[in-house]
Amino acid sequence: MGLCFSSPKATRHGTNHPNPNPPPDIPKPQSQGKGREKVCNQNKKKTKNNKTQWRHVGGTLFGKRIDFGYARDFDNRYTIGKLLGHGQFGFTYAATDNNNEDRVAVKRIDKAKMTQPIEIEDVKREVKILQALGGHENVVGFHNVFEDKNYVYIVMELCEGGELLDRILSKKDSRYTEKDAAVVVRQMLKVAAECHLRGLVHRDMKPENFLFKSTEENSSLKATDFGLSDFIKPGMKFQDIVGSAYYVAPEVLKRRSGPESDVWSIGVITYILLCGRRPFWDKTQNGIFNEVMRKKPDFETTPWPTISDGAKDFVKKLLVKEPRARLTAAQALSHSWVREGGEASEIPIDISVLENMRQFVKFSRLKQIALKALATTIDEDELDDLRDQFDAIDIDKNGSISLEEMRQALAKDLPWKLKDARVAEILQAIDSNTDGLVDFTEFVVATLHVNQLEEHDSDKWEQRSRAAFEKFDVDRDGFITPEELRLQTGLKGSIEPLLEEADVDKDGRISIHEFRRLLRSASLKPRTVKSPPGYQLSRKM
Structure with a gap:
């Protein structure tokens, strides 16, 4: 079947590797060390018929020699072999390690074509990423990075099985x-x-x-x-x-x-x-x-x-x-179709589970109570992914998550740097029975993916959210009153402040629509990152 997988793409930097023998109608790059054409606004111009043309700008950055600070003994360490692919910014070769004769792949990037600061940052970032992920079994291994006055050399694992x-x-x-x-x-x-x-x-x-x-x-x-x-x-x-x-x-x-x-x-x-x-x-x-x-x-x-x-x-x-x-x-x-032999195998910690736990501590008491009611409507066989996550965090497999296990799990989400006091606050918010530990039931309440419940089966969501609502609506009149809320939660003192978040129409009670809105709501809304210079939607060259 003739499939065309190649397409116009939005790009920043890299090298394209055309395959000399692609199947019909399938423009294909070479296997190892592929990259992309870079397109910037300053490199394009309009012609008389309003078509866009692209031009390449060569040279060094502001006339200065680029120095990354990488080792400079590449030629002593490796011997370049056959060409694997090439593109606008350089070439990828097979090479041999002179010390042990191991075969590697070398991506050679031409410094002369780094004409914008973003291109230098792209190279640095790619090296940083390869260093960070290089030990993963399903990421191409990173060996080293070198430079001389003309090139940067990224030395990687050689993959010879094709794309x-x-x-x-x-x-x-x-x-x-x-x-x-x-x-x-x-x-x-x-x-x-x-x-x-x-x-x-x-x-x-x-x-x-x-x-x-x-x-x-x-x-x-x-x-x-x-x-x-x-x-x-x-x-x-x-x-x-x-x-x-x-x-x-x-x-x-x-x-x-x-x-x-x-x-x-x-x-x-x-x-x-x-x-x-x-x-x-x-x-x-x-x-x-x-x-x-x-x-x-x-x-x-x-x-x-x-x-x-x-x-x-x-x-x-x-x-x-x-x-x-x-x-x-x-x-x-954790999905049953993709699980190895029907069993979860080395399931990594889910960033969304960690995010939900961090968010839970910020939720109002009313929302926490509402989520607890919703959690009781979900069958055990629908919680496979959360069971996998709980087991991954519960290191000693005693059926509960301790403060130290919580700290270790939250620390795996590397961009977040939570202090121990913050971790303790999160565990305390989730630990509804105040025994100092988080059991699976408490874990589910804090980590439910409400948006997924609604999106994946809207009819079941309607049934579940109503069932949770009716745990508070004792007289089944379609509203949760302050008296019903106090009766079902055991909360003392004034209930009115609790109602404020959910009572949108300010009639002193919560309707089913307001209850569902409460369940869907999130405490924090994501901000946006503006595009760095040089990020452009490119055209196929």
Whole structure:
């Protein structure tokens, strides 16, 4: 099946590696060390017929020699071999370590083409990211970085198994079996979850950016090309549009994106793995974007009727257009379709669970009580992802989370630097029975994903939220009065201050609509990150 995965993309820097023998209609880059064309406003001009042309600006930065401070003995350490790929900013080669004869990949970046400060920062950031993630089993290994007066040399693990895209195209009908697809998707999700814990968003997850370590059928998969990746501060959102059109998330196009956009991209890849075609397609970039924003993926056309309900449920929950209602990477790893052998295997801590716990302490007492009522309406078999998270935090497996275990879990979300007093405050807020520990029931109350409950099954949400509401509405008149609230909660003193958050129409009572609004509401709203200079929506060169 002829599939065109390559597309116009929003980019900052890197190198393109054209494949000398791509399949028909599939423009493809080489496997190792790919990158991208950079486009900036100062490099474009309008012609008479109003078409846009791009020009490249060469030279050194402000006439100064660029010095990164990296080691300068590359030639003594490595011997360059065959060319793997090349592009605007440099070349990627196979090389040999002179000390032990190990084969590596070397990405050589030309300093002469770094004409803007953002290009220097891009190189520094990519090295920093590779250093941070280099120990992960599904990220291409980082060995070292060097420079001389002309080039920067990034030395990485050599992956000789080719791109995931090549494997897809080699399959019958360009499709994976469900079992094999789950193995691939699980490895991508592990990368995303690790990135997100480190406050990093990949921002360009697609089949071309995953390489197989070897040509063996069961070879491990490695994420590569972090040229568009960036760190994001807690509570912030990116405002720039980056990525590859077929895999870009709706919120990226709305210029309010975060880690959730990586999960959307993995959802698109999963859809392709299972059926051999893209969920969103058009002949133009704007047409693709319109599809992404408005269209729902097709799960009716062949081969979807023969694909399991579990697989379809998994993909649908990754391709939810509302990012807050989308599964996180760690949640997706707990989904029954993708679990290895039906068991959770090394599930990473979920950043959204940690965020929900940090938020819970800021919620009003009324909202905490309402969430507790909602938690009682959820069946045990619907809490697999939260059970996995609880078990991951409960290090000694005694069925409860101690203050030290809570501290260790919250510390895994690296962008956050919580003081011990803050951790104790969070545990105290969640610990409703005041025994100094958090049991699973208390954990569920604090970590429920309310937006997901509503998005994934709106009818069940209506039933659940009403059932929670009726735990307070004793006389079933459709309102919660101060007297009913006092009776059901055991709270003493004035109830009126509690009602203020939920009682929107100020009639002194809470309706079902106000109760649902209370459950949906969040204490904090994310801020936005303005695009750094040089972030532009590029055109295919």
